[in-house]
Amino acid sequence: MTVELTGIIPPLTTPLTAEADVDTASLERLCAFLLDGGVDGLFVCGSSGEVALLSDAQRAKVIGVAAATASGQVPVLAGVIDTGTARVIDHARAAVKAGAGAVVATPPFYVAPNADEVVRHYRLLADAVDAPVVAYDIPSATHSPLSRAVVERLAHDRIVVALKDSSGDLDGFRAHLSATADTGLRVFTGSETMTDIALQLGAHGAVPGLANVDPHGYVRIRRAADAGDWAAAAAEQERLRRIFAIIDVADRNRIGFTAGALGAFKAAQHLRGVIDTPRCADPLLPLESSEIDAVRAILEREGVLD
């Protein structure tokens, strides 16, 4: 039951067909594209995977495809994101059955739990499922932030093996690293734009959504970090920061943040020939063609597209 969690672990988008089914062939190509890029793991059914918009059957299919394609080369992590403990446990059992090597869970949401209830949630999950549990802090989605005290308790009691921190709070991230240094907790940033800094601060890795588009760039950051070459890491990061501007090309008066960001990732994957169709799951609206042109222009400018 041990899984080595380290390095660049992209949170995969979920390629869909025009009819909104899981596009198995595209998903296999995406896995291969990322593995070819040198990533250290695959994280499916995360926020970038539109997990909240997928049915249970779709979730299981995605995990199965990723596990089969990875075939043990790198660990496959699966999001088991839902509002409450019973539901999360159901997802976790299904994920393990489908081939996941670790499960990634947010705190409960919709129900405004307090700290003790959040710890209890993770403890019940860890007890119920035969796989390591990763805590996932993404308050922009859950509105249930993981406090420093909760992270410390989860780490010290060995309830979770890792943290994915998508809070955007780099000061808190540094605090987590200090407070859990002696626990073995693996601490990952979810930031696309501060991966170099996170690694310099001691992070064990990163789970950047933009690695769906440019895995090679993030792998270069990791390698520069391994070599202690922070200037090279920063230069690569700056390039990726410029590419990350693709998430802002969509008109936010027309479509929401999720549709804008994931639509841009999928448009870029489509432009790179990795996936067949850039559509997102219902009810998200698609990017318009002028917006896709803007994505293309950024990718061309930064050398991602020829």
Add this chain to the structure above:
Amino acid sequence: MTVELTGIIPPLTTPLTAEADVDTASLERLCAFLLDGGVDGLFVCGSSGEVALLSDAQRAKVIGVAAATASGQVPVLAGVIDTGTARVIDHARAAVKAGAGAVVATPPFYVAPNADEVVRHYRLLADAVDAPVVAYDIPSATHSPLSRAVVERLAHDRIVVALKDSSGDLDGFRAHLSATADTGLRVFTGSETMTDIALQLGAHGAVPGLANVDPHGYVRIRRAADAGDWAAAAAEQERLRRIFAIIDVADRNRIGFTAGALGAFKAAQHLRGVIDTPRCADPLLPLESSEIDAVRAILEREGVLD
């Protein structure tokens, strides 16, 4: 496919056994208690029903029991609350199959949709399910408020038949009533503490969680409102406002808002002999005995317990 939605429609708690299964016998007693109190409908699998903490199987069981117990005397509404469209449609189909006469859906959450995407969500749901759809605005849980413009579109396009407004924004509630007056939209308040005012402003009814504890009081408000006796309605409302203090007896440093409020409702139902066990679903923590004593004292003071 017509369901008459009006009056007092309590959002039922979900009685659980000590092992956290649905307590069918207690749920039947609760339905009978409410019907005996004169309520005009039963709303199961709402926020007060801990829907976010129930498994799919538990949701279906709850709906089935309520439908069987109501046996056509009053409509049974079922919450189909989840993060995204596909998941909500799955719940809605299961709910109709289990006997629900109408389904109650929040906007998508976790995924930060914009207005057009929210309207699209409801349209896809209404097209997919053979039952009337009620829109449910509860931004404290979803962090996806239904804007005035969205409510107007949903009403004017006849996508939803009713709105449950648990936003706490009485000014917005009044605006909804004005803006949808010619559409036939049925507008319900979710407020326990302003039911009298909502009815005076023209609301078609109320869905107050506290009606789980004292349905007779809310029915008296409705009857006073029907008679235009606003002073009587206000006096009854003031009594219910004092009872509503039970949601604040729990120490919020120990348990969260949901556990505090629902734990108090269930404690009161237990003290009244309606349900067997006051426990909430995982990971919510229970009230302590001193907190239950405080609930009892309030109920005794206000004449709810002898």
Add this chain to the structure above:
Amino acid sequence: MTVELTGIIPPLTTPLTAEADVDTASLERLCAFLLDGGVDGLFVCGSSGEVALLSDAQRAKVIGVAAATASGQVPVLAGVIDTGTARVIDHARAAVKAGAGAVVATPPFYVAPNADEVVRHYRLLADAVDAPVVAYDIPSATHSPLSRAVVERLAHDRIVVALKDSSGDLDGFRAHLSATADTGLRVFTGSETMTDIALQLGAHGAVPGLANVDPHGYVRIRRAADAGDWAAAAAEQERLRRIFAIIDVADRNRIGFTAGALGAFKAAQHLRGVIDTPRCADPLLPLESSEIDAVRAILEREGVLD
């Protein structure tokens, strides 16, 4: 030192000249217009008076003009709004010297005080100034809400004589009325759109910014309320709610909320011939002519302009 606080007390805009000086003649006309409309007091240097954008000298001039024009017919209240206790006491002393009969103070802001510090702020102010103190809750501006517990302490210890509640939380307003009923606290709503309901709940009066534009309408609500004719009060309120739409005519991508709302009030006052110039204080930007046309159209539709 007793001042009878009751009824409709408009929070006056501050008329400015084209050069952004206080326009004394317009201010005198505004006072006369409001007194002629039957209002029960004048509140100058409030949020609607752009107090936060006026210099100390301008504040004193405004108070002096209002006191001279009112000449004892109705009380003149003066906002003494600032970030900290020392600054507020300085304003309060200047306000009393300039003729104010009562001073209106928010809690400290910018400095994130807790409850005890807020109570201490009001106590120090009340001890330092020879005039009754009114507490002003406007969290949209201060981000320092007055909690129910703080309001109760201020009332029970007779630190303040009245509360102006511009929180928008009508449930909290009702709680304040209940909790302070035996203290003599005068409770005013700051809402333009729920004045009828507030009075029905037992409020002692209202401080609606829109009374700058249509004082007669608010006075009619008060008179209907005095007569217990809630249907008449509601009908008048609905008319005023439609007029209040003037605050939304401005493009909020171009100017902020304050500029949009106060600019509309001033445009309406200008269109009615009450003030000479509709400009706001720096750095607020003015309404454009098409936006002023939209204000005019609403006023004409509702019979405010011929």
Add this chain to the structure above:
Amino acid sequence: MTVELTGIIPPLTTPLTAEADVDTASLERLCAFLLDGGVDGLFVCGSSGEVALLSDAQRAKVIGVAAATASGQVPVLAGVIDTGTARVIDHARAAVKAGAGAVVATPPFYVAPNADEVVRHYRLLADAVDAPVVAYDIPSATHSPLSRAVVERLAHDRIVVALKDSSGDLDGFRAHLSATADTGLRVFTGSETMTDIALQLGAHGAVPGLANVDPHGYVRIRRAADAGDWAAAAAEQERLRRIFAIIDVADRNRIGFTAGALGAFKAAQHLRGVIDTPRCADPLLPLESSEIDAVRAILEREGVLD
């Protein structure tokens, strides 16, 4: 009118006497202590200086003392923080008269300005005062964040010469650095805990409140950064992060954030013998003796006190 802004510029606390007057002798000692520590400038009347709680006369006195003590060795910056443009211009003229070499202004607050109005505010200020203007982003206090677009406009139009970024958003900080690199804007972090990272990202300096307590530590970070020795910078930063825990010793149920943090800074300065009295301005409440003991213990543990 040129002032070289670079390096460590502590935002001085304002030492007060037991009677809440400015303690001139302590302030002189504090200036000397900081200059002796090797700081590159003095910033008085900032948030750490309790500017929002000082009268106009107190603000002028503080600036005068700092200017006299610095006597041209390093620049003296003065906060001119207030709600609106006219008030800020009045403060700025008084500050320059009292000896300030640059003025530091937040956007307007209380009045919810939009982007154009914020830019206009700074433009009017810069035109009105004969000193360079520094923009100060501290949304936790103002609730008026400076957006990336506004910072770019302020920089490209040379309206401000520098930015103090106390937003806590290191990703935004990095974006500011990129976007303004060709404008000459000096970009400072207000973070106590990420100074090393900010400098590595290219910041021109830091304005950390904790430098009131341990200026030598921050100067060591700056020197390590100048030498490109990021490991040494990080080690010193980690030590300062541990010291920064003093801001959390106070019971936040008893006193607010500002009183807790500034009270701890002043307690530490008092323990180090720099200032005579640790009190804060009204209405802030003081730390209790057990809390001061906790401050002492942290300072002793980290070698700040013998």
